[in-house]
Amino acid sequence: MTTFANGPLEGEIAHWRAYLRSRRAVHSCDVEELEGHLRDQLTALTEAGLTGDEAFLVAVKRMGSLDELSREFAREHSERLWKQLVIGQDTAGKSGKATRAETFVVLSLAAAAALAIKAPVLFGIRFGGPDDSFYARNASLFVLPLLTVYFLWKRRPGVVRGLWLALPFAMGAVLANIFPFHKGSETEVLTALHLPICLWLVVGFAYVRSRWFTDQGRMDFVRFSGELAIYYVLIALGGGVLTGLTMMMFRSIGMNPQWFVGNWLIPCGAAAAVIIGSWLVEAKQSVIENMAPVLTRLFTPMFTVLLLAFLATMAWTGSPINVQREVLIGFDLLLALVVALVLYSASARDRQSPPDFFDGLQLLLVVSALAVDAVTLTAIAARISEFGFTPNRVAALGENLILLVNLTWSAWLYARFLYHRGSFAALERWQITYLPVYAVWAALVVVTFPPIFSYR
Amino acid sequence: MDMGKDLVAASATPLVLAILGESESYGYAIIKRVAELSGGHLQWTDGMLYPVLHRLERQGLVEAKWSEAETGRRRKYYKITSEGRAQLAAQRQQWQVVDDTLRGIWMKRCTA
Numbered sequence: 001m002t003t004f005a006n007g008p009l010e011g012e013i014a015h016w017r018a019y020l021r022s023r024r025a026v027h028s029c030d031v032e033e034l035e036g037h038l039r040d041q042l043t044a045l046t047e048a049g050l051t052g053d054e055a056f057l058v059a060v061k062r063m064g065s066l067d068e069l070s071r072e073f074a075r076e077h078s079e080r081l082w083k084q085l086v087i088g089q090d091t092a093g094k095s096g097k098a099t100r101a102e103t104f105v106v107l108s109l110a111a112a113a114a115l116a117i118k119a120p121v122l123f124g125i126r127f128g129g130p131d132d133s134f135y136a137r138n139a140s141l142f143v144l145p146l147l148t149v150y151f152l153w154k155r156r157p158g159v160v161r162g163l164w165l166a167l168p169f170a171m172g173a174v175l176a177n178i179f180p181f182h183k184g185s186e187t188e189v190l191t192a193l194h195l196p197i198c199l200w201l202v203v204g205f206a207y208v209r210s211r212w213f214t215d216q217g218r219m220d221f222v223r224f225s226g227e228l229a230i231y232y233v234l235i236a237l238g239g240g241v242l243t244g245l246t247m248m249m250f251r252s253i254g255m256n257p258q259w260f261v262g263n264w265l266i267p268c269g270a271a272a273a274v275i276i277g278s279w280l281v282e283a284k285q286s287v288i289e290n291m292a293p294v295l296t297r298l299f300t301p302m303f304t305v306l307l308l309a310f311l312a313t314m315a316w317t318g319s320p321i322n323v324q325r326e327v328l329i330g331f332d333l334l335l336a337l338v339v340a341l342v343l344y345s346a347s348a349r350d351r352q353s354p355p356d357f358f359d360g361l362q363l364l365l366v367v368s369a370l371a372v373d374a375v376t377l378t379a380i381a382a383r384i385s386e387f388g389f390t391p392n393r394v395a396a397l398g399e400n401l402i403l404l405v406n407l408t409w410s411a412w413l414y415a416r417f418l419y420h421r422g423s424f425a426a427l428e429r430w431q432i433t434y435l436p437v438y439a440v441w442a443a444l445v446v447v448t449f450p451p452i453f454s455y456r
Numbered sequence: 457m458d459m460g461k462d463l464v465a466a467s468a469t470p471l472v473l474a475i476l477g478e479s480e481s482y483g484y485a486i487i488k489r490v491a492e493l494s495g496g497h498l499q500w501t502d503g504m505l506y507p508v509l510h511r512l513e514r515q516g517l518v519e520a521k522w523s524e525a526e527t528g529r530r531r532k533y534y535k536i537t538s539e540g541r542a543q544l545a546a547q548r549q550q551w552q553v554v555d556d557t558l559r560g561i562w563m564k565r566c567t568a
Contacts, residue, residue, distance in 0.1 A: 030506065033483065033532045036525070040484040043527075065502030070505040076514070098525075400536060 007054040013038065013227050020066060025074035038063060061154040102279075105153055109146045110275040114268035116142045127263055133188055137176040144203055145169045145275045150275060151206035154282070168202045173447070179450045182355035186391040189449040194395075197442035200225070201435075217431045223347050224281055226292030226340075231277040239269050293348030297358070300365055303341065307368035314375070321379045330378045335403040338369040342410055346428045355418045363414040366407050367435075373404050389451045395445055402441055406434050459498065468500070470506050470551060472564070473544040476518055476536040482525075484507065509534055517543050 013035065020031050038059050045055035063069070074080070117135075148169070152162045171197055181188035204212070204221045211217025243261055248259040314321075321327065344431045345362060380397050413430055416422035475481060475489050486509075487502055512518045517540035525531035536544070 030510075031530075032530065033506060034503060034527055036482075036531050037487075037506075038485045039527070039529070041502070062502045064503040066503075068501075069503040072504060073510075077508050087542075404560040 023070040110272040113271040136192040194445040195444040201439035296344040470547040
């Protein structure tokens, strides 16, 4: 091998190689080919009497500008500019064996999730009947433990830690099933809605392993959650097409595939898709740009306009919010969405760059959301003082307060940042620190609401 | 002599094919051969040869394979294919036409 005894020269070559390797259109075998050329050139030049440094300068100059070179490569290999996500192929630094093992584990877990959701049928609990509330309460318990197993397998934190994580799942399973809920009661619906939120935190613990108490770890989990949601929707769209075609084709030959689609295809597919989606997100995180921040950028202006238009209309017509149950939940969702917009724009922002137009827009969004929330809170309070407490109203009120606290402080931090009094990192840290609050509140709803409201 | 960019680009394909037509070769040696044949007048930016080689490979005019060089490193060797030879022959005729035409004009002016 032509190595140069001259140490600094090898260092220079390594530098040059690293610079070339950072170009997306130039693959590592091309880098090897070009490096071979550079070394041949260097050998020839040093033999002709140049010193190492001189030879390097001449050789690099003859090689030409790397910008132009990579542009030429990009023109010739334009497919390389489209990042491809090929599962099962060797990715950087991973042996084929490890990738195959992961594929196997993921497919087994996805199959296990699909079977788990069908397991209650063995005990006579069927879909599409009076037992549907059982599935609603337990939906997250069929899938999230398996997802946790996947991350435990992947991160290998040790058996003891893994067993600790089993505890909350067991508790969730017990609580969701021992409470004597009245049929179709509010507390039952609240349990079904809140249990997944606290269990998602457990998945987070498995996902970040020991990095939970560093901000970066939690932010990574936030990114993961956003990407998983997007992948899940994409998979669901594909599943919808599959379902539609299944129905159409079998009906055309006089069969009714309704029982198969309703009892097998949709529930099993929905369960398995969580595992498959997580695997895709894990595999692609270094390959493809994150989508959630892009959507955030796209929708932040639109939601700002929506909120401002809503406030203006309400001020103009003077009509109060008509507080129905759906309306309350709707406004809670709106606030949650605003928090998500703030969170995901923070997840993708360069903390060092100075405030720009978009940050001002974010502040406007948060402030208008706060104004809308103040109106909603008054409406909820009026309703409670008039008709008394129900589980739904208390839950809606609690969620509203939690989001209000988050948004108020975010607005303060945004304003400080815009006036160069504070850093963006403070805002990011605030959002990240606040995450467990949601899970704690959800756990509170699951554990205490049913007994407090006597399972109404 | 400073050659126009377009001319260098246009002549690259026939030159590379012609050199590979002599024998199997690799990037650095092709550059050296070009410099030698042109008496140093035809200077390429070395790196630019490789996208050209990759294009010829994609078009099926040359074949490439990695093998060990005398230096011990891996090196990518290029070999002309039969399609490449056909292409070379076609290009040769085209260049002949250009050459004859220019020669016709310039010779006339010289003799006139």
